[in-house]
Amino acid sequence: MGSALFYCFLCVTGLLPALSYSQDDFVCSRATYYGSPDCYGTPTGACGFGEYGRNIYDGHVSGVSKLWRDGSGCGACYQVRCTNAELCAEDGVNVVVTDHGEGDHTDFILSPRAYAWMAKSNDKAEQLFAYGVVDVEFRRIPCRYPGTKTVFKVHEHSNNPNYLAILILYQAGKNDVLNMQIWQEDCKEWRSMRRVFGTVFDAENPPRGPVSLRLQVTGSHGSYIWLEAWNVIPGDWKGGVAYQSDIELH
Template sequence: MGGGGCNSGALVMVMGLCLVVTRTAEVGSAWDAAHATFYGDMRGTGTMEGACGYGDLFEQGYGLETTALSSVLFQDGKTCGSCYEIQCHNSSQWCLNSTIHATATNFCPPNYTKSTENWCNPPLKHFDLTQPMFRKIAVYKAGIVPVVFRRVPCIRTGGIKFKIEGNQNWMLVLVYNVGGAGEVVDVKVKGSSTGWIQMSRNWGQNWQIMSNLLGQSLSFQVTASDGKMVESDNVAPDNWQFGHSYEGNQFDK
């Protein structure tokens, strides 16, 4: 486009078009601009665990289709589990003609000691992909490329899963394999002898209560960022054990 530009602060030039920049990315949001790098090797070494608390990403079903987010996208872990469609910006010579989908599972921390290569510092929007995902959209030696992205629904196999850790007076539940918006904003638990108990976010998608629910079957209510709630009754039987995962219902596709 011959010298034209996007004059409004709410617009960004993306692939030759002026597009609306969303303030907070939601499922179905418009394309937005960012950059992408990668970390780890082709087997995913260095990309397991992570700030969202999912642990072994192969075991939890996320595999290598994952990304770490910069501060402005990570939002202190509130966006863990959100899903993104990402394309390399075709103004770069390093771009490949491919689109990827990645789930947010980690945090790309800022580095305020660097005046350059500070891609994860606020207010920059940045994706630090696994190496296999990066190499689907760009040439390896590029190292960093401009991208466009948008939030998309998460497609999962099976139901939402709840991994229970803790002790008799403290329960920590990892909520994962969440479809739909993917981003969990509220969790409640109910024992077979209690009413609904509000859980609080411990970190990432780990939710906690200071209660003893041993010997009771457990039900969960999970609310996503789009306001939808799914209830899973008696997910864990009364003989549930710490360290085990239990599968509930899933958000509608």
Template sequence: MYIFRQLPLLLLCFFIPFSAAAPLHRGAPASRWFSATATWYGSPDGDGSDGGACGYGSMVDVKPYRARVGAVSPILFKGGEGCGACYKVRCLDRSICARRAVTVIITDECPGGYCSGGRTHFDLSGAAFGRLAVSGERNQLRNRGVIPVTYRRTACKYPGKNIAFKVNEGSADHWLSLLVEFEDGDGDLGSMHIKQAGSSEWLEMSHVWGATWCKNGGPLKGPFSVKVTTLATAKTLSARDVIPANWSPKATYTSRLNFFV
């Protein structure tokens, strides 16, 4: 489990604007397989993270995230912009590993050990790591510790789910913080905007950390429409009046839309 000391969200929103982040790299998720290494953490058949650096909290312990989560090295975490991206990971040792790949969702960052030094590394939940093995060899594979793997981006799929926005604790009429959930397709976000009631202007939000974005100013008046743009392919989706006028902190509001693939 990786535990990160987080500054108060309000300070982060002021001092880490999205425009200060590294330039976005456009283009479709890669279909090529690339080399990496992998380990596992948590209990042998467990879900891995209890929360994680992306900010999904207890959602990682339930479906559709459950047992499919993974922490990645900084090269894939991208300062939090890689949160929500989905990857297929495949073990290379045919003496013990199955030919199938497992699909994992990035919910956490692993900053040290095998994840340091610019390496590309996946630290998978015990359950996801075990699924790389042939039948009956899961424990043997776990006992090997670090293994060579290949990986590639893949479309995220959340059947029956639409994009949802959780209003983070502490949000008020001069500061709105949103966590994005269940984004089909690319899975990651490159930018996010909100539009207030009675306005035609889209206001750009700042990337705080992980899958969390915020907007300072105001007073901000709902209902709010939300526009999200993916990082990988710059696809855009707008959810009209998805957050009602009587919104409340810690509530989650689900849109009627998604990037269906």
């Protein structure tokens, strides 16, 4: 295993973090890592992201425990840095939440690539992996996806016109998605969708024709706001297809 994890570190040392930092205070915790043959994330994560959840930010992803927040924590970004001054880099690693998991009193179960990124160097990464669980500090940071707005993907299990499930990709900023609603044209009202798991919302017998969606997202100081995406998905939608919206989360 040691040589494979060493290779993980070599693969990431030339990459730049894709997320910007906030000024929030760090919180003390612990982190570990999970097994992965290629050091990336897993396509079966509890957020429902699939292959997106394996590759996003070059596999710098994590499962979380209490930060899961019943699935609303999916897609959130954190800066995580270990606290061993001899082994750990000052900036640590920026990760995206793609899964839920419980470790040994840990908040983060990192992909091997993300875990290796916390180390100062190749040989320090080897030592870091030997610990298995390390003390860390973390803070929430905005996710940044330059040139990409929020994307709605029709889940593969959807069946037009009887059943529609949607997951949210490229969730920028520091906003949690609390609820999703679909526009019911015949009643002229918004209809609540069910959070199936993670970031997947569904509706039985969805409205015919183009699909309009509305997201309830967290705002500042405990408030929330609604964001609308009109006709974001065409009426002939198909499972597995992703559609870009005009929604920008900050």
